[in-house]
Each structure stands twice: as C-alpha cells, then as structure tokens.
Amino acid sequence: MSQDKNGNKRSDGNEPHQYQAGSTTSREQDQWKERPPYRIHDKADFDAKWKGKCHCGAVQYELSRERPLASKYCHCTTCQRMHGAPFQWAAIFHKTDINFTNGHHDLGWYDPTSKSTTHHLPCKVQCAYCRTPIMDEGRNMILLFPTLIEGINTPEGRKAFEVQSHMFYQQRVVDVKDGKPKFKGLADESARVDEETGEVIPGSEPKEEDK
Numbered sequence: 001m002s003q004d005k006n007g008n009k010r011s012d013g014n015e016p017h018q019y020q021a022g023s024t025t026s027r028e029q030d031q032w033k034e035r036p037p038y039r040i041h042d043k044a045d046f047d048a049k050w051k052g053k054c055h056c057g058a059v060q061y062e063l064s065r066e067r068p069l070a071s072k073y074c075h076c077t078t079c080q081r082m083h084g085a086p087f088q089w090a091a092i093f094h095k096t097d098i099n100f101t102n103g104h105h106d107l108g109w110y111d112p113t114s115k116s117t118t119h120h121l122p123c124k125v126q127c128a129y130c131r132t133p134i135m136d137e138g139r140n141m142i143l144l145f146p147t148l149i150e151g152i153n154t155p156e157g158r159k160a161f162e163v164q165s166h167m168f169y170q171q172r173v174v175d176v177k178d179g180k181p182k183f184k185g186l187a188d189e190s191a192r193v194d195e196e197t198g199e200v201i202p203g204s205e206p207k208e209e210d211k
Contacts, residue, residue, distance in 0.1 A: 032119050036095035037135075037142050038104050046099050050160075052148040054132035059103035061134075063144075067160045068092050071146070072187055073176070076168035078112055082124060083133060086174045090136065090143040091161055098135075098142065103127070107134065170198045 032038055048062035068091035079088035108128040111120045122138045136143040146152050146161040166172075169182040170193055177195055184190045184200060192204035 033105070037098045037137065038100065038107075040104070041099040048099070051150045052144070053150075054103075054127035054130055054134060054148065056127065056130035056132070057102075058106050058129045059127045059132070059134055060101045061104075062099045062101055063093065063097055063149075064099070065093055065097045068144070069094070069141070070187075071161050071163045072165050072167055073163055073180075074167045075170075075172040077171050079168075080171075080173060082112065087166075087172070087176075089146055089163070091146050093142050093144055095137075095140070095142055098144070109137075166195075169193050169195070172198070 046062065047064050049066050050063040051060070052063070053060040070092045072090055072092075074088040074090055075086070076088075080086060082088075106128050108117065108126050108131075109119045110117055110124040110126070111122075112124060113122075114120065122136060125134045125137050126132060127134060132148070133145055134148070135145065146157075149157065149161070151157045152161060163178075163180060165181040165183060165187045166176060167183050167187050168185060170184055175196065179195075181187070182193045182195045182198075184193050189206060191200045191206070193200050
C-alpha cells in the first residue's frame, strides 16, 4: 500500500485479503472463514426467512431472522461517500443470523478508519467482483442492506424492514420528513434533532444511565 501526493492510499495489489479468494484456513489470518458471520451453517439447523445477493450474483446469502433487530437510516458522511447515496439503509442482525450460500470466499473488506483492505473490525464488506456493498461487519453485529434482499419491495418486506429512526441527521444532504426520530449521532445514544432544521431539541440528550 502506498500514498499519492494528496495522502490518499493506493493499492499495489499485494495486501493480504485484498480479494478474499480461496478457501484455505491454514494461516491465522484466514481463520475468519470458520467464524460467524462467514462460517457455513448446517442446512438442517438454519431456517431461512429471507434471501439476498449482490448485483452479479457471485455472493448470495440467507437470513434466519424474520425481522432485523433494528432498521435505521444513517446520514453520516462516510456512508454517503461509501454508498454514493444520500444515506445508508442499515438493518442490524446477529452474526449468526446470516448464512452465505455462495461466494463467501469472494468477499472484499475495507476498513474505513485505516483505509486498509485487511479484515480489521469494524469494516465494510463487498463483493470482490461487482463491488456491491454486502454489509458492515462490527465487532458484535452486522449491518445488512435491505435493498439486496429478495422481496424487499413487497408489503411483507417493507413492513419487516421498516426504519425506526435516522442517525447522524445533522450531516444529511437531503431532508427526510417522515416523522421518524432523528438523532445527532447514534440512535438512542445522542440528542434528537428537528427533522426540518437539524437543530438539537432541548432536553432530548440521553441521561447518563441510558447510555
């Protein structure tokens, strides 16, 4: 990995795990393949409720949970830039809720903090071929993107993945006047803001015991 004159990172193609191809687990850095969310489930023990895939179909997965633990819109500038969109739609699941049925050795990782392509949590996960964002992998949870899920446009899909709130709303590039709670930072961990002005609502800061 090198840097250009502006300080931007540039890949020289030799970083470990640049494309995540191969099924070896002999090296310590390859042990991720045996742990959730990448460990393949026994079909008899996995009751699939939803299916999803990337644009080219190389990466495919199933979900065993009927509804995500939470569903939110994130307006932070990192999500805007990484997705090329006004905000990110994120559905939160346990790492054991997902089962990759195809292509989990064809995933690419990106750590936006260090601008590295190594598997360092938290990180962005994408298809190494078509570059479709698959999920954000955190230390304890994963954030999936509902637009990859089959049936998301059905009434059942829209209801199951209905958004509860907006995060980092002050960084928005578009106003979303849907009546959902808007937060200055992380949902339920920061002050709420007005959905029209973006100003902090007085008295909405979470109490210390609530954090």
